[in-house]
Amino acid sequence: MTDSPTVLVVGGGATGAGVARDLALRGVDVTLVERGGLASGASGRSHGxxxxxxxxxxxxxxxxxxxxxxxxxxxxxxxxxxxxxxxxxxxxxxxxxxxxxxxxxxxxxxxxxxxxxxxxxxxxxxxxxxxxxxxxxxxxxxxxYPSRLVAANAADAEDNGATIHQHAPLEEMTVEGGEVTSVRLGGTVDNVIEPNYVVNATGAWAGKVASMAGLSVGMAPxxxxxxxxxxxxxxxxxxxxxxxxxxxxxxxxxxxxxxxxxxxxxxxxxxxxxxxxxxxxxxxxxxxxxxxxxxxxxxxxxxxxxPLYEPDESDTDRRGISRGFFLLDHADDGVDNISSIVGGKLTTYRQMAETTADLVCDKLDVEATCETATRQLPGSEDAEQLDEYVEKYDGLNPTDRDVVG
Missing domain, CATH: 3.30.9.10 (D-Amino Acid Oxidase, subunit A, domain 2)
Structure with missing residues (x-):
């Protein structure tokens, strides 16, 4: 991993891996970090x-x-x-x-x-x-089967130049002059990096991550x-x-x-x-x-x-909160080079990633279109290959533990 990737994606669930894949296919230098194994948050602990x-x-x-x-x-x-x-x-x-x-x-x-x-x-x-x-x-x-889905997205991202780091928790973000200037990563990375842009794709944890940059994201998980x-x-x-x-x-x-x-x-x-x-x-x-x-x-x-998003929600029944997704451009909040993608469902992860990648490419003046709606995921027709990806990224999780491997 370079010390200054163009884009740092924080969160290795389906959406984060999808963003990394989409950006890599558009030729963007991207690094993905996840504090545990891939899909260890909401993606791998869903009903599927x-x-x-x-x-x-x-x-x-x-x-x-x-x-x-x-x-x-x-x-x-x-x-x-x-x-x-x-x-x-x-x-x-x-x-x-x-x-x-x-x-x-x-x-x-x-x-x-x-x-x-x-x-x-x-x-x-x-x-x-x-x-x-x-x-x-x-x-x-x-x-x-989310363990396979996330791992296949990560594998395609890596095959196209992305860097993937599991067990690399985000520890600190420094904001100066209305921009994130540096990010400290622990675990397997243990380094300070200086990305040009940061994508917060941490699901239910999006509020905690945003707060590191002095931002407020109203999660109601x-x-x-x-x-x-x-x-x-x-x-x-x-x-x-x-x-x-x-x-x-x-x-x-x-x-x-x-x-x-x-x-x-x-x-x-x-x-x-x-x-x-x-x-x-x-x-x-x-x-x-x-x-x-x-x-x-x-x-x-x-x-x-x-990972429900509802800034004004109190601790009441949350079934009524929209299952749609929301892309928050924090330039509107005074920090120009970070966005948060929140809400949504596992089923819509790819569309969430496309919407996010569109915004990032617009910010970076990258003229490239999304390919993920028509491009086959690597290993998708070979269960053994998919399960090798899962093992590589430490991505075996409860939802599909009986199927994968």
Whole structure:
């Protein structure tokens, strides 16, 4: 790594790795640093749903449009980083029937493909579905393996001249004359560098990183639990057709099912409670859709953080905060050469990265267009190659630990 990279990207999750890849493909000298292994934050501790946008179609049309666009792109470029399962939203007897109609109509308006299924047709696809299922709706959801996805982005960035450093925490930023002039990195780097531009892509930690430059970024993260159980009778992503609530998603892995999740406000992304009641509630709610998982042996349990951006949010229920993303140009706050990319979803990481790279290139007077929507990720058709990338970047994480390697 040079002592003065043109761009320093802080944060080695999907968005940070995506930014590094995009910039490297545009010929920009970029260095990516992550305080742990790659994808060790929100990306690798998610439930791993490849969103079609159906979950938010009626409440956040713009976010749903972003999801379905990126869903289709990932199917074309990501190969073994995803599993194309399709998804089903199920309506139970206790659920509001009008909500089903609203969601179906909203999906149509957004351009998300749907197919209505009778209860019997739904059980043909998922034999263990609850007897309380009254009808269902197929949508193009899927499953993401984030450890592979992040590692493949990092590998392509590095192949195109980027420098990648995991276990290199950001320790200090110095701001002089309205610019970040130097950055101290610890761990495997242990050096002071002088980048021309800094991208803060640290998700739930974006507020902490921004504060090092005297900036304020209003993050309102929430925690959620995921439980993976032994179960091989599910081949589609299963969603409860109701307003988003605890325990309304079950995702298929090879011989496991991932149950999720809860939503509890968190004030510090480094220190938060992991409560047993969240596990119990997740089992209780998910088993209303799929009773067989209630007594299935638990394989692993983990908590993740939603990197929600809401400057004015108090410690109340955060499910209503937009799942869209926001690019904050801190030139507007008096520091010219730093931006923060916040919010969003794993599914939309590539679009977040493109938007960020567009801004950085504009700042640096780089005339180059984005290639990431059509360029295949390296190793995407070779699971063994992808898993070698994961090992190289110390990127194995809970979400897909049963699949990777």
């Amino acid at each position: 749903l490849l969103h079609s946008g159906a979950r938010y179609a009626e409440s956040d049309r713009a976010g749903a449009e972003e999801c379905i666009e990126e869903n289709q792109i990932l199917r074309s470029i990501a190969g073994e980083c995803i599993r194309d399962t399709g998804g089903i939203f199920v309506q139970l007897a206790s659920d509001d029937a009008s909500y089903f109609e609203t969601k179906r109509d909203a999906c149509k308006a957004v351009g998300i493909e749907t197919e209505e299924l009778s209860a019997d047709e739904a059980r043909e696809r998922v034999p263990d579905l609850s007897a309380d299922v009254e009808r269902a709706m197929w949508v193009p959801d899927g499953v993401v 929430s925690r959620g639990v995921m439980v993976s159980v032994e179960y091989d009778g599910l081949d589609v992503a299963l969603n409860r057709c109701r307003d988003p609530e605890d325990g309304d998603i079950v995702l298929p892995h090879e011989n496991e099912a991932v149950l999720g999740t809860t939503s509890v406000p968190v004030s510090d992304p480094d220190e938060y409670e992991q409560a047993d009641w969240e596990i119990e509630r997740t089992f209780e709610e998910c088993s209303e859709m799929l009773p067989a998982v209630d007594n299935a042996p638990t394989v692993r349990t983990w908590w993740g953080l939603r």
